[in-house]
Amino acid sequence: MRIRRCGVVWLEPREQATFDLEDLLSGGTGVTSSIQWHAHAPHLDAPVAVDAQDVRLLGELSPVDWVDVAPLRSRYGQARIRQLLRAGLVIGRGKAWAGLRELDERFRAGHWHGLSAVAHMQSRWHGTDAVAELEEEGLDSAEGLREQMGPPPPLYTDRGDRLGEIPLARASSTSFDELLDRRTVCRNFDTDRELPRAQFECVLERVFAARARMLAVDDFEVMKRTSPSGGGLHPTEAWLLVQRVAGIAPGLYHYRPVDHALRPIPAECQGADLHAEACLWLAGQDYLADAHVLVVLAPRFERTFWKYRNHSKAYRVCILDVGHLSQTLLLSATEQGLGSFVTAAINEGDIEKSLGLTGFAESPLAVCGFGIRADKMTTFELDPNHKVWPR
Numbered sequence: 001m002r003i004r005r006c007g008v009v010w011l012e013p014r015e016q017a018t019f020d021l022e023d024l025l026s027g028g029t030g031v032t033s034s035i036q037w038h039a040h041a042p043h044l045d046a047p048v049a050v051d052a053q054d055v056r057l058l059g060e061l062s063p064v065d066w067v068d069v070a071p072l073r074s075r076y077g078q079a080r081i082r083q084l085l086r087a088g089l090v091i092g093r094g095k096a097w098a099g100l101r102e103l104d105e106r107f108r109a110g111h112w113h114g115l116s117a118v119a120h121m122q123s124r125w126h127g128t129d130a131v132a133e134l135e136e137e138g139l140d141s142a143e144g145l146r147e148q149m150g151p152p153p154p155l156y157t158d159r160g161d162r163l164g165e166i167p168l169a170r171a172s173s174t175s176f177d178e179l180l181d182r183r184t185v186c187r188n189f190d191t192d193r194e195l196p197r198a199q200f201e202c203v204l205e206r207v208f209a210a211r212a213r214m215l216a217v218d219d220f221e222v223m224k225r226t227s228p229s230g231g232g233l234h235p236t237e238a239w240l241l242v243q244r245v246a247g248i249a250p251g252l253y254h255y256r257p258v259d260h261a262l263r264p265i266p267a268e269c270q271g272a273d274l275h276a277e278a279c280l281w282l283a284g285q286d287y288l289a290d291a292h293v294l295v296v297l298a299p300r301f302e303r304t305f306w307k308y309r310n311h312s313k314a315y316r317v318c319i320l321d322v323g324h325l326s327q328t329l330l331l332s333a334t335e336q337g338l339g340s341f342v343t344a345a346i347n348e349g350d351i352e353k354s355l356g357l358t359g360f361a362e363s364p365l366a367v368c369g370f371g372i373r374a375d376k377m378t379t380f381e382l383d384p385n386h387k388v389w390p391r
Helices: 021-025 052-060 069-076 078-087 095-109 114-122 130-137 142-149 175-182 197-208 272-281 301-305 314-335 348-355
Strands: 002-005 010-019 031-040 048-050 090-092 212-217 220-224 236-242 251-256 261-265 293-299 339-343 366-371
Touching (some): 114 314, 272 293, 314 339, 314 366
Antiparallel strands (some): 010 031, 031 048, 236 251, 293 366
């Protein structure tokens, strides 16, 4: 059989501290440290613990060229090579390893920059309750943050020549300024009212619909949205969790930008379970899970990486894409008199499972939400210029 290394692997030495009674009794600190290597491969869901010999073997293998396994078997042993094959760090050409080989080949075809791929896949959350963790650590309030972390860096930096400072004229206020001032994160949604369908449709159209489309050449089609996109490629898909919209059944949907239409996605969660799913997606932020509509912003990386192949800036372009769309959504919802939010504190792994996504192919980078704002503030919101509260 012939083998090679997987497409991308990053080896991390982690220091592990353990209690050692003998060290303590002999006058030491009672804590001993050891190094444990972990291999991060973006086509795998979790890092793999490896030892020094595994590291040496992985370093000897090419990610491109297939080599005969026999000489390596004699030096490293059959058991070690089989273990790395099972882990997906070594790829085999035999039928027994077809599944992991196809997964690795699919990742390679995506044209990721290696370090960006590792950072993306290993920073995703699964089952995290961020709210509970902050409460446990005492970081769920401004007072707690200040006490635990000390003073934050200053609001802005004081640089340049103060004597040469040039005052700038203030612009005359317009309706656009009023809109910008009213935009604030909503954490209080009215769970007793349905969002009118016309407002729901308006926000989706203004943010995600194709305003124009054209053939750049042959089968290279492009579209225009109201937000900019690197290379004009618009890779970000909108997946919706609808809870309370007039005339739209609660459930999961995929938005089609050219048709301005929704397609239902089969899901196990229905009714009350839908809200529990929203809480899971939002890492325990139940006040955001009350939104009438959640919108998952998930780029199809292959769309951007098709042009920017193995490019060190390509992943940043996808992040920018999601940022542009989220701001447009927040302003569009605000113009409709609705509350809205965007958060990156999400359980990407759980969202991917619900929507049937593969993390290195398409993955959530943020979740937005919008809906009717509640009349009373039960969860604190920042509104420094008092344009929203009191209502």
